[in-house]
Amino acid sequence: MLAYAARRLLLSAGLVWVVASLVFLVIHLIPGDPAELLLSQGGIAPDPAAVDELRHRLGLNLPLWEQYASYMGALLRGDFGLSLLDEHPIADEIALRLPRTLELIIAAALISLAFGMPLGVAAALQAGGLLDRLLSGAAALALSIPVFVVGTLAVLVLAQELKLVSAGGYVPFARDPGRHIVLLLMPAGTIAVGLGAVVFRVMRSSVLEVLERDHVRAAQARGLSAAGIIRRHVVRNALTPVVTVVALHLGTLLGGTVLVEFVFNWPGLSGYLVRAVEARDYPEVMGIVLVISTLFVLLNFVVDLLYAVIDPRVRHA
Template identity: 35%
Template sequence: MYTYIMRRILMLFPVLFGVSLFIFVVMRVVPGDVAQTILGTDATPAALKQLRQDFGLNLPLYEQYLNWIGGVLTGDFGESMRTGKEVLPDILNRFKLTFELTFLSALISWVIAIPLGIIAAMKRNSNVDFGVRIISLLGVSVPNFALATVLILILSLMFSYSTPVGYVGFFEDPMRNLEIMVIPSIVLGTAMAGAVMRMTRSSVLEILRQDFIRTIRAKGAKERVVIFQHALRNAMIPILTIIGLQIGTLLGGTVIIEQIFSLPGLGQLVLTGITQRDFMVVQGAVLFIAFVFVMINLLVDILYSYLDPRISYK
């Protein structure tokens, strides 16, 4: 197991190298002059030249990349071209909100999806099953930004709800924090629940058809024992796979929800960096998101071996 983990960690380097090179090139080929964007149309040629020199934009591309990636390897993600602040502390600060939003959304998704998926599998082709399948189809089909807009409209008309302004950390004021985070978490959790629900239903159904389940039932085991101690554990691997992918996607894909609810998370930081052509912010944030994503995939792979003893990593 330890050998496998070390091998996977070593594999992170070529993956992150590819991501860093890709985002570096993409930011440079986007049309427009970043110095002109920052200083405005009234900037003098001397001011533009000085700004390019300050940020190293006058250097060849390979030198710019080597300077940036060399700093990343030492924990220095550079400074924002707009604010002059260090990029890494800002990323970590924004990541706290995005992580909380992802965690709450995933928790809501699991609470909704896994029980309903199990019930649908147990009552296959019944009205309950059809109802769960319709709900899961809606969850997969309806975009989260559309669901957020409709939910805000309904709550504002029926309960005079208004989107909270500003953000308060959980440890500063837990109740205020949950008041801010609960609606966006419900929106993202509902969108996640559709896919998890469908996967739970299909995986449990497949396991329930296996011979060992018939043997367990023939021995007189209660249905609750059959489902939760035998069927669900064996069905968890594909469910865990899709959960891991969704969490990794959410950590970098909450930008629309953060924009709608005015949440200063990592997604909003990337969007602002893109619109302002802030190379360092975008490059650092994308590389950080890629790192978190591959670490989540590693964690999911490790959990496989605990869920299924037949899986061993050497």
């Protein structure tokens, strides 16, 4: 197990280096002079002296290889540079906002798994029956509704009409734990609607496939109880595709919660990325994209370890 984990960790480290290099190259391949674009206001050409000064401050006057070496050295120190807008350390802003986005995504994943997995198993055990058709229809409906529509309807019904919760906002957990959880539930639930439908469909299909395997039929022939077979022989073997799908969606959600954070006024990392792109703050964009990409790589590393725990055969593949 340790050897397998070490191999996957080395591969993940290599992928992070490749991602960091690609982010650097893509930003520098964008047409136009970043310093000139940043100083341009209302289509008026900026002062050449100011452009030269900004290029010098950003290190854009250095050869590309020197810029790359400086960039990689700063990353190894955990330094993402300063924002061009207010010269605030980018690492501090990411450290403030990233936990909020992670909290939102993890809460949505837990809600999705709590509902999607048992409902998927129940539908598979009654495949073709009334319960299966109802649950499958509800999942198809959930997948067809865009997340911003779900969020808007949640605000309209739960907040404005029924007045059960606030329309949105953010309160630190340390300040008011109860209100923090209440404000978290609606955006997390909004994300969980679509993700839970995906978990349901994958779990249903996976359970149906596992039920046809020989070891399950052998367990049935030995007279084991149906509950024991489902718990010990079916569910565990059906988890691998669910883990894969959830992990891929979590990685996508790291940078894709923009609409949810906007609707519920949740100050996470995705909204910060949008602001940085609109302001053409290239150091901020590079830092945020790199953090999101690195987390995606680390998430895949964790999934590989989970595979090895769920199915020991993976360790020797």
